[in-house]
Amino acid sequence: MEVDKGIIFNIQHFSIHDGPGIRTTVFLKGCPLRCPWCSNPESQRAQPEKMLDATTKLPIIMGEERTVEEIIEEVMKDVDFYEESGGGLTLSGGEIFAQYEFARAILKRAKEKGLHTAIETTAFAEHEKFVDLIQFVDFIYTDLKHYNTIRHRKVTGVKNEMIIKNIHYAFAQGKTIVLRIPVIPDFNDSLEDAEHFANLFNELNINQVQLLPFHQFGENKYSLLNRKYEMADVQALHPEDLYDYQKVFLNHKINCFF
Secondary structure, three states: OOOOEEEEEEEEEEEOOOOOOOEEEEEEOOOOOOOOOOOOHHHOOOOOEEEEOOOOOOEEEEOEEEEHHHHHHHHHHHHHHHHHHOOEEEEEOOOHHHHHHHHHHHHHHHHHOOOEEEEEEOOOOOHHHHHHHHHHOOEEEEEOOOOOHHHHHHHHOOOOHHHHHHHHHHHHOOOEEEEEEEEOOOOOOOHHHHHHHHHHHHHOOOOEEEEEEOOOOOHHHHHHOOOOOOOOOOOOOOHHHHHHHHHHHHHOOOEEEO
16 A cells, blocks of 8 residues: 655755765655664654754754655756766665655655666565565665674664565565675674675675674764764774675675775
8 A cells, every 4th residue: 555645854965875876865764673873863763753953952853744746846856967977766764664655655656757766775674565665676775784683683673584585585686786784893793793694695695795884973863862872982993994804705705895
């Protein structure tokens, strides 16, 4: 069932890091995961919520209801830039599958408009919904946070079986997909962890992965939301810290990049 309305918390024009070309990125609210390093904590809760403005420190409401047509109208304002650069619409979050019907309706309408579509997703979704939605998607960003489902659930709040199944499906279907590992200290950053990831990817015939070194970019948002940031004392990682980690994948014939 398609829905006409949903909750978003931002529309970002002229994005250049959310897929090919110049894009407009629409951020949907709500995510079933609770990753303690999340750089968009304002995206986690499904409903609008109070947050302090980063500049004025005055309360604002983060999240608003918008219709599919309102979003498409906003996205189409920059259609000339998409055509020149090979860009288009990106749906991000939060987790877009938390508003599956709404996300599907936006992507379907975007394809009717001839737009290139991309999504950023945790891939935590019922497999049937994942299969159905990505028929309207040209480019996928996704990530796998841990190869062990018990460890994955302990830290993020959800198991990883559906995630792995959906990622495997997307690769098997020949989708244009960038699979990423957020490398987090004391969670998945050991060379043994890299070996386990690489073995899993070999089993799934996945031959490329991007490493995302842990960073503190979202730290300030937690205080603006009056929430505790659990990663405050954890040092950021940089690509040079992960060269040995990267080599593990390369030794397994997996194209591993930053």
